[in-house]
Amino acid sequence: MSSQPKDILIHSSAQFGPTLIAGLREIWAHKFRSLLTMLGIILGVSSLVAMSALVKGMEKGAKEALIAVGGLDKVRVEPQELPVEQRHLQDQAVGITMNDVTVIQNGAPLITKVSPEMRVPVTASANGKTFRTFMCMGVWPVALEMMEHEIEHGRMFNEIDDEMARSVCVIGTATRNELWGSPEEVGKEIIPVGETIYLNGVPFTIIGMFKHYESEQERKTRELQAKQAANSPTNQLAQTGPQRNRGHSHGRGGWAFWIKNATIYMPLNTAYMKFRSGVSLTGFGPRSQPSSTPSGATGDPRLSSLELRIRNFDLLPEALQQVRNLLMSTHKGIEDFTFRTQEEWAEAINTFIRNARLSGSLIAGISLLVGGIGIMNIMLASISERVREIGIRKSVGASNGDIFFQILVESTVIAMLGGFLGLGTSFGLVKLISTISPTDNAPIVTATAMLIAFGFSVCVGILAGLLPALKASRLNPIQALRYE
Amino acid sequence: MALVELRNVSKIYRLGGEEIRALDNVSLDIEEGEFISIIGPSGSGKSTLMHILGCLDTPTSGTVCLDGIMIQDASQRELAAIRNRKIGFVFQFFNLLPKLNVLQNVELPMIYSGVSGGERRKRALAALEAVDMVNRARHRPSQLSGGQQQRVAIARALVNNPRILFADEPTGNLDSHTGEAILSLFRKLNEEGRTIVLVTHDPEIAAVTPRRIEIRDGRIASKIDLTLAGLARGSVPASPASPVS
Numbered sequence A: 001m002s003s004q005p006k007d008i009l010i011h012s013s014a015q016f017g018p019t020l021i022a023g024l025r026e027i028w029a030h031k032f033r034s035l036l037t038m039l040g041i042i043l044g045v046s047s048l049v050a051m052s053a054l055v056k057g058m059e060k061g062a063k064e065a066l067i068a069v070g071g072l073d074k075v076r077v078e079p080q081e082l083p084v085e086q087r088h089l090q091d092q093a094v095g096i097t098m099n100d101v102t103v104i105q106n107g108a109p110l111i112t113k114v115s116p117e118m119r120v121p122v123t124a125s126a127n128g129k130t131f132r133t134f135m136c137m138g139v140w141p142v143a144l145e146m147m148e149h150e151i152e153h154g155r156m157f158n159e160i161d162d163e164m165a166r167s168v169c170v171i172g173t174a175t176r177n178e179l180w181g182s183p184e185e186v187g188k189e190i191i192p193v194g195e196t197i198y199l200n201g202v203p204f205t206i207i208g209m210f211k212h213y214e215s216e217q218e219r220k221t222r223e224l225q226a227k228q229a230a231n232s233p234t235n236q237l238a239q240t241g242p243q244r245n246r247g248h249s250h251g252r253g254g255w256a257f258w259i260k261n262a263t264i265y266m267p268l269n270t271a272y273m274k275f276r277s278g279v280s281l282t283g284f285g286p287r288s289q290p291s292s293t294p295s296g297a298t299g300d301p302r303l304s305s306l307e308l309r310i311r312n313f314d315l316l317p318e319a320l321q322q323v324r325n326l327l328m329s330t331h332k333g334i335e336d337f338t339f340r341t342q343e344e345w346a347e348a349i350n351t352f353i354r355n356a357r358l359s360g361s362l363i364a365g366i367s368l369l370v371g372g373i374g375i376m377n378i379m380l381a382s383i384s385e386r387v388r389e390i391g392i393r394k395s396v397g398a399s400n401g402d403i404f405f406q407i408l409v410e411s412t413v414i415a416m417l418g419g420f421l422g423l424g425t426s427f428g429l430v431k432l433i434s435t436i437s438p439t440d441n442a443p444i445v446t447a448t449a450m451l452i453a454f455g456f457s458v459c460v461g462i463l464a465g466l467l468p469a470l471k472a473s474r475l476n477p478i479q480a481l482r483y484e
Numbered sequence B: 001m002a003l004v005e006l007r008n009v010s011k012i013y014r015l016g017g018e019e020i021r022a023l024d025n026v027s028l029d030i031e032e033g034e035f036i037s038i039i040g041p042s043g044s045g046k047s048t049l050m051h052i053l054g055c056l057d058t059p060t061s062g063t064v065c066l067d068g069i070m071i072q073d074a075s076q077r078e079l080a081a082i083r084n085r086k087i088g089f090v091f092q093f094f095n096l097l098p099k100l101n102v103l104q105n106v107e108l109p110m111i112y113s114g115v116s117g118g119e120r121r122k123r124a125l126a127a128l129e130a131v132d133m134v135n136r137a138r139h140r141p142s143q144l145s146g147g148q149q150q151r152v153a154i155a156r157a158l159v160n161n162p163r164i165l166f167a168d169e170p171t172g173n174l175d176s177h178t179g180e181a182i183l184s185l186f187r188k189l190n191e192e193g194r195t196i197v198l199v200t201h202d203p204e205i206a207a208v209t210p211r212r213i214e215i216r217d218g219r220i221a222s223k224i225d226l227t228l229a230g231l232a233r234g235s236v237p238a239s240p241a242s243p244v245s
């Protein structure tokens, strides 16, 4: 007679280790099929990671460019065509003048700096070469700070230079590169400070040069190329130098840097005297108020634009209102000016990034979905093949839960392997994309993106496995054993 | 109390309008340590009976009590546990998993009872030793003969030390010589105290066992009990007594 305890109903489930091994064995037994099954997941994960890397790169490049052009607390006042209802006042419009500068300096406490600009598109020539730039302008010394410029060699002109309308200018590296050659081309850095440059034929003395502005990415590639060049002295002759990318083909960010490098600054008075007024020797500026000849008169020449810096970015609307009120009075109510804020650009960048991210996620999401359906399909097929195996497992004591778990582990492992392969592939994909379409924003692969993509693949595996697992677990062991 | 108590068990399959009584009001006791054969022609309900005894199937009506557990009240999970720890199955077609080697096949039941890896190996090797198959532990089932596969299947059935062993036509796919060897293995196991239920349609094989139950059309047609307890109870052979080996 039986005298055994009846505690055997305390059931312990199948162990994870052997279940996992069984799953891997099953996947390995159908290597090619498994790989095909993983393809959707691989594509989904790699495109998710690559997309996020591209967007991240763009975002970083755009932010750098934004800082390069002077940040968010800068506002530009530009002339504008009159609104339709004011068209008849066209000939009374005064444009932006020094009078406005004075008025803003005195009457707008929310504006900390005002920098007038008078643009003089020039053909610069020196050293037997010429270079056209529309970034030549007469400014006050304050422009240096306003536009986030840094003088690396020589000096910026000062107020005395301005007052005396001296023929001096400060150039950027793009001008230097065009006229004297870039360091890469020449093999050494030429600093043309003290040289004479002809701007539309007028001789100027270069008294300073800005530092070279570039995105972090550009700097890195340049440094890398320099290092490579140094490491291979044998082909130095053949090497005309890996050219510093001048940015003509660049995207928005690179363009911002190039523009900045092509800048030529001269004193505002000089610009006026040499290029605008012809004969007038009357200086203008805050120190010699030309208010005796008010708006409209030739004595107060039009400026191309004003750059304003705001005390606090949060007060942007109030500051704009202040300036607007002042200008409306000096312009006699004629709205021939407009404000350009970096905010618009920042907003455009954000919108673009949001859209890129959304469409990228959509593609990746669809790939993952397709991958999930593929896994589900294969798991269902695999179960029909393995009815007998499931019956045998049940006959030796596997519960429905054990079978469910086994199938779920299998589909999850497939998805996880696909996820891993996808992460590997994503690096290749990112490389491929950046070689096909070289932007100055190198894609940035982030750990977060990889983690999220991998997490998605695991979720897809689990979801895809649920239905097949349920189906398998419900198989009747007898029918499964009869199955021949 | 008997190890297995079957009371008025019926199994009815309904196919369309037709009703198939695979088992019809079967009552049966199996005592611990017995060696029983269930015999009957094809389609008589032997396998159905064995599946119900072995908790692979549930009866349409009637009760089954195995080792004190009413199996019709047990959950699916509990039935799995009973199959895992109290019951061993041996099938006509061996039913080894082709992707696993011999050792892994024998280890399989222990995976579902939470035996640790080292212990699993040890016990699987001991079970293979008992059926004299240790030297083939690393082989795949497809690399073995039918008799060898069946011995592995027996090792798998025994590895969790079950209370009862069910064998459905275990020699059905083997030549008579190999079948003989498997039968003597069963006999040896029974002598060591294992309870064994052997399903067969072959009277010669049934003759090996002291107790025989014959089914026809889902009913018990005759019971022969040549055990001392059976003889004492006065179980009279309903058909001419088969020779006892």
Ligand SMILES: Nc1ncnc2c1ncn2[C@@H]1O[C@H](COP(=O)(O)OP(=O)(O)OP(=O)(O)O)[C@@H](O)[C@H]1O
Pocket: B013, B014, B015, B020, B021, B022, B040, B041, B042, B043, B044, B045, B046, B047, B048, B049, B201
């Ligand atoms: N799932 C099912 N659906 C319908 N009828 C079934 C089912 N399973 C078994 N049967 C019927 O039940 C009866 C008994 O079948 P069972 O398999 O138990 O016979 P058996 O005695 O094992 O025969 P054999 O010696 O050929 O294996 C048969 O008539 C069979 O057709």
Ligand SMILES: [Mg+2]
Pocket: B046, B047, B048, B168
């Ligand atoms: Mg049968």
